[in-house]
Amino acid sequence: MNWTVIRQYLPLYRKAAGLTVRIGLLGIAAAILIGLFCTAVQRSRIPVFRQLVSAYIELSRNTPLLVQLFFLYYGLPKIGVPTNAVACGIAGLAFLGGSYMAEAFRSGVEAIDIIQEESAYSLGLSRGQTLRYVIFPQAFSVSVPAFVANVIFLLKETSVFSAISLMDLMFTAKDLIGLYYKTTESLFLLVVFYLLILLPISLLGTLLERRTRHAGFGT
Amino acid sequence: MSNPILTLSHLTKRFDELLVLDDLSLTVHEGEVVVIVGPSGCGKSTLLRCMNALEEIQGGEIRLHGELVSKSSKNLTELRQKIGMVFQSYDLFPHLTVLENIVLAPMKVQKRSREDASKEAMALLARVGLEEKAASYPRQLSGGQKQRVAIVRALCMHPEILLFDEVTAALDPEMVREVLDVILRLADQGKTMLIVTHEMQFARAVADRIILLEAGRIQEEGTPEEFFDSPKTERAKKFLQTFTFERKRLEQPQSQN
Numbered sequence: 470m471n472w473t474v475i476r477q478y479l480p481l482y483r484k485a486a487g488l489t490v491r492i493g494l495l496g497i498a499a500a501i502l503i504g505l506f507c508t509a510v511q512r513s514r515i516p517v518f519r520q521l522v523s524a525y526i527e528l529s530r531n532t533p534l535l536v537q538l539f540f541l542y543y544g545l546p547k548i549g550v551p552t553n554a555v556a557c558g559i560a561g562l563a564f565l566g567g568s569y570m571a572e573a574f575r576s577g578v579e580a581i582d583i584i585q586e587e588s589a590y591s592l593g594l595s596r597g598q599t600l601r602y603v604i605f606p607q608a609f610s611v612s613v614p615a616f617v618a619n620v621i622f623l624l625k626e627t628s629v630f631s632a633i634s635l636m637d638l639m640f641t642a643k644d645l646i647g648l649y650y651k652t653t654e655s656l657f658l659l660v661v662f663y664l665l666i667l668l669p670i671s672l673l674g675t676l677l678e679r680r681t682r683h684a685g686f687g688t
Numbered sequence: 689m690s691n692p693i694l695t696l697s698h699l700t701k702r703f704d705e706l707l708v709l710d711d712l713s714l715t716v717h718e719g720e721v722v723v724i725v726g727p728s729g730c731g732k733s734t735l736l737r738c739m740n741a742l743e744e745i746q747g748g749e750i751r752l753h754g755e756l757v758s759k760s761s762k763n764l765t766e767l768r769q770k771i772g773m774v775f776q777s778y779d780l781f782p783h784l785t786v787l788e789n790i791v792l793a794p795m796k797v798q799k800r801s802r803e804d805a806s807k808e809a810m811a812l813l814a815r816v817g818l819e820e821k822a823a824s825y826p827r828q829l830s831g832g833q834k835q836r837v838a839i840v841r842a843l844c845m846h847p848e849i850l851l852f853d854e855v856t857a858a859l860d861p862e863m864v865r866e867v868l869d870v871i872l873r874l875a876d877q878g879k880t881m882l883i884v885t886h887e888m889q890f891a892r893a894v895a896d897r898i899i900l901l902e903a904g905r906i907q908e909e910g911t912p913e914e915f916f917d918s919p920k921t922e923r924a925k926k927f928l929q930t931f932t933f934e935r936k937r938l939e940q941p942q943s944q945n
């Protein structure tokens with residue numbers, strides 16, 4: 470292990486990590502919105518929309534992110550939609566993550582017994598108040614473990630972005646190996662940087678789970 | 689028995705083809721304790737749920753002080769505040785502490801201050817012997833304690849009538865007593881209540897009027913003495929026979945105490 474090399478590489482990795490985190494967070498934020506929207510539509514039982522959402526979820530969950538990215542990156546310009554790698558990365562992550570988030574939220578909402586809703590109504594709470602004070606907090610705490618797992622999964626999935634020449638961590642590592650053959654140092658830094666990004670999220674997730682665990686389960 | 693509080697007239701409820709309540713009429717007066725008994729699936733729970741507009745009805749009407757109670761009532765949330773309900777299964781909100789469970793509706797629905805609501809909640813909790821559980825979460829309570837909290841939660845809204853839907857059915861036998869005692873005390877205080885129960889001895893003790901519901905209709909109606917000691921209809925006799933058999937088995941351990 471050559472520490473001089475590592476010190477030289479460090480700024481490159483830092484920059485790449487910034488890109489990974491930025492795209493990752495934007496993509497995940499969009500995925501959360503898509504997930505909430507899908508959950509709302511599925512709960513609303515509007516016929517056609519429901520089927521569209523189900524179709525989207527199956528399409529998104531059962532195709533690899535790499536394939537989705539290729540479609541966005543190489544496919545969109547063919548039908549005249551100008552695009553760039555960053556936008557494709559965010560859109561791809563949102564497209565994939567949306568279905569995962571939708572499933573996580575759905576499991577949360579479905580886990581809440583109807584009696585919770587009814588007892589809230591019987592106390593005079595309105596529909597909105599019932600959702601806000603009774604259903605959502607419980608649904609969220611049920612969803613937390615799946616939600617955190619999704620965030621970590623999606624951040625790791627960003628490693629395929631290098632395929633559409635986004636200069637993320639994976640791209641940087643492969644690039645440096647190709648240029649200078651310092652395989653050990655390049656891969657070492659790659660692992661370290663992914664850990665630096667993901668470990669805090671993992672820990673935060675555990676804390677969040679602990680904080681919300683009072684809800685539910687064997688009431 | 690002066691003021692009618694709740695009036696059901698010609699209530700009909702269907703689940704698809706199944707007729708659950710069949711042209712049922714019933715009036716509950718102020719301060720009255722009405723106990724509804726009947727075999728499983730006779731529509732007892734459905735009847736209570738209709739009174740709180742948790743179920744749609746297909747015919748007839750429900751009036752609280754003359755005001756129509758239905759899913760389409762504009763002031764439904766106001767009406768529901770006046771009709772307290774305690775369910776069979778523990779319906780406490782698991783993500784809130786006991787105290788938060790009780791003060792949620794008074795604060796959000798009746799816009800009372802937290803201090804005011806908490807003060808009353810603590811006083812009510814003390815009356816059911818649970819003041820030290822105020823900061824606990826529902827999962828830390830026994831079944832009987834949960835039901836007592838559920839009763840306090842309903843009481844804190846100052847309902848004009850309380851509906852109890854088999855509140856002891858899911859409890860271990862030794863916890864049934866503590867819950868029934870609370871309801872008995874409420875009866876002593878003159879609360880208007882409508883109680884669905886399978887506890888016949890309790891029904892006899894607490895009721896001003898007993899109603900036997902079967903096949904969606906009131907089969908027999910009378911004071912506890914009339915109903916238990918000299919039932920008029922064959923249906924009531926048959927229904928009570930099933931209980932005397934069960935009661936004999938249950939009486940043995942009691943006599944040892």
